[in-house]
Amino acid sequence: MLEGKNALVTGASRGIGRAIALELARQGANVAVNFAGSEDKAQSVVEEIEQMGVQSVKIQANVADENDTKAMVKEVVNQFGSVDILVNNAGINRDNLLMRMKEDEFDQVIETNLKGVFQCTKAVSRQMMKQKSGRIINVSSVVGVSGNAGQANYTAAKAGVIGLTKSTAKEFASRNILVNAVAPGFISTDMTDALTDEQKDGMLSMIPLEKLGQPEDVARVVRFLASEDANYITGQTINIDGGMVM
Amino acid sequence: MADVFDKVKEIIVDKLEVEEAQVTMEASFKDDLEADSLDVVELVMELEDEFDMEIADEEAEKINTVGDAVNYINSTQS
Numbered sequence: 186m187l188e189g190k191n192a193l194v195t196g197a198s199r200g201i202g203r204a205i206a207l208e209l210a211r212q213g214a215n216v217a218v219n220f221a222g223s224e225d226k227a228q229s230v231v232e233e234i235e236q237m238g239v240q241s242v243k244i245q246a247n248v249a250d251e252n253d254t255k256a257m258v259k260e261v262v263n264q265f266g267s268v269d270i271l272v273n274n275a276g277i278n279r280d281n282l283l284m285r286m287k288e289d290e291f292d293q294v295i296e297t298n299l300k301g302v303f304q305c306t307k308a309v310s311r312q313m314m315k316q317k318s319g320r321i322i323n324v325s326s327v328v329g330v331s332g333n334a335g336q337a338n339y340t341a342a343k344a345g346v347i348g349l350t351k352s353t354a355k356e357f358a359s360r361n362i363l364v365n366a367v368a369p370g371f372i373s374t375d376m377t378d379a380l381t382d383e384q385k386d387g388m389l390s391m392i393p394l395e396k397l398g399q400p401e402d403v404a405r406v407v408r409f410l411a412s413e414d415a416n417y418i419t420g421q422t423i424n425i426d427g428g429m430v431m
Numbered sequence: 432m433a434d435v436f437d438k439v440k441e442i443i444v445d446k447l448e449v450e451e452a453q454v455t456m457e458a459s460f461k462d463d464l465e466a467d468s469l470d471v472v473e474l475v476m477e478l479e480d481e482f483d484m485e486i487a488d489e490e491a492e493k494i495n496t497v498g499d500a501v502n503y504i505n506s507t508q509s
Contacts, residue, residue, distance in 0.1 A: 314473055359469065 188213035196275030204400030248301030298342035354420030370426020394427030456498035
């Protein structure tokens, strides 16, 4: 499905990013695995990908840093020859009630989750414009659509990603670069494992499908958006949330 | 000087799909050569590659005519 394509997935050492990197590789793409701190985990993703018979490389970069992202894209192009697919997945959370939220907690989350998408998109844009083709898939969150108590910073960033996705889609459409977002709901990852049982029960009661999503549920939609099957889709946000937000 | 202009002209003709005769020093990218903002950004990228240089965003924003581009390139190459 994606044979010969070259992909860069940010925050790919674990969770949803890891599942996306593995899924793209499974479909034949070479995948660059970006990570911030978890080098060992990134290395094991690279090894898993290489076992599928495609190329992989791990690249450390702070997605919010202009120089880091430029260098990262350069390395991907050097290794693979092009960047056909960018998945902006890297994200952090610093949950707190708004009244208790420190300025720093707000800034950090906006920096990584929103500005990071901007920086990585800008860094690949030159290459994709030259290629006159490309796919950018941004990982937003369903709480960016619905809001969520205790996550003012996170939801603001994730809602921002949806706006960024739409503007980028409009700017790049004439160059055949398609930009879409996915908005995962309650997906079983390290980030959600940290929640209390009470919080989890509360979330489950809001999900019509009555179960958590798996990282692979998100990865398969990203794979679709990266494929030829999605040739006529741009600027959209697809909720992957078991029906939580309609 | 002439070399730079000829090279720039060649790139513009190729990128913007215009006639050579249209590409004069005075020609404005947007008004005379029907380029949109993204075309100009792309053109600047192409010139950067061709002349192996980096044009800062502030400088790139000042490039409105073919002459602006040629003069800027000449000023950096001397």
